[in-house]
Amino acid sequence: MEKDVLDVIRKRRTIRRFTDEEVTDEQVETILEMGMYAPTYMNRKPWHFVVIRDKELQERLGETLSVRPYVQEASVVIAVYGAPDISSTWDLDGAAAIENMLIAATALGLGTAWAGSRGNLAWKEAEELMQAALKVPSGFRALSLVCLGHEAKTVPPHTKDERYDKTRVHYGDWSTLNL
Ligand SMILES: Cc1cc2nc3c(=O)[nH]c(=O)nc-3n(C[C@H](O)[C@H](O)[C@H](O)COP(=O)(O)O)c2cc1C
Known part of the structure; x- marks a missing residue:
């Protein structure tokens, strides 16, 4: 059994303070690669990832989502997108990729934080902000x-x-517990 993976999964925590040290482009590519190893419904891969290294935008996103200062402090923020027209499970597929990325980054010795979730007003605002700033196509x-x-x-x-x-x-069924 490859115990290292289990240990990395155990080690992952949400990190909310970061130093000034940069995450390298090579590390980012490895993390994205690992994200794209995730399973997707009918192998449709309905995802896109925008790599953000823009402190001003990060500051605005952190403020909008009330997750200051770590969105701003992060060396890199990856915005994860999905295409509902390509797959009705775009959100599940994206979440699988995100978890892979968190585990991969932890294995590389980096800190990670998953921030923002659909369905609340702050996220709607953040999505609108990113739509313009990141030139996100419709769909x-x-x-x-x-x-x-x-x-x-x-x-x-x-x-x-x-x-x-x-x-x-x-x-076996809901009535049984392994206590
Ligand atoms: C969909 C999702 C959205 C999240 N959004 C935020 C967020 O906006 N701000 C935040 O501080 N943490 C956020 N988190 C991280 C959780 O708060 C964190 O995973 C939880 O408290 C458990 O802590 P741990 O990750 O250290 O195990 C989010 C996690 C998920 C899965």
């Missing part, structure tokens, strides 16, 4: 942001006691 919807940077403050991994909740697991 694409913004899913979330992935913030990448070097951690300014280490956040310890969760423990199994904290995370693994037996009451959420049902073997």
Whole structure:
């Protein structure tokens, strides 16, 4: 068994403070590559990724989404887009890619934060802001942001006691619990 992957998954935390150290273009490409290894419904790959290194836009996004200062501090912010016309599961497919990217970045020693989610007013505003700033063609919807940077403050991994909740697991049918 390749235990390293399990350890990286355990290590991933949301990092909300970053140093000034840059994430390299090579690291970004590796992270995007790993994102695109994710499964998609009927292998449709309905995603696009916009790599943002623009502090002014990051500041505005952070303010709009009330996630200051880490969106602004992040060396790179990747805006994840999907095309509903290409796949009705564009959001699920995009989320699978995002999780892959978070795990890959953690494996590279970087800090990550998933920010913004569809369905609230702040995200609608952020989507409109990005639509113009990033010259997004019509037909694409913004899913979330992935913030990448070097951690300014280490956040310890969760423990199994904290995370693994037996009451959420049902073997065979809902009435059975493995307690
Ligand atoms: C869809 C989604 C949207 C999120 N949006 C935000 C956000 O806007 N701001 C934030 O601080 N964290 C955001 N998070 C991160 C969660 O708050 C975080 O994953 C959760 O608190 C658990 O902490 P951990 O990631 O360190 O395990 C988001 C996570 C997901 C999956």
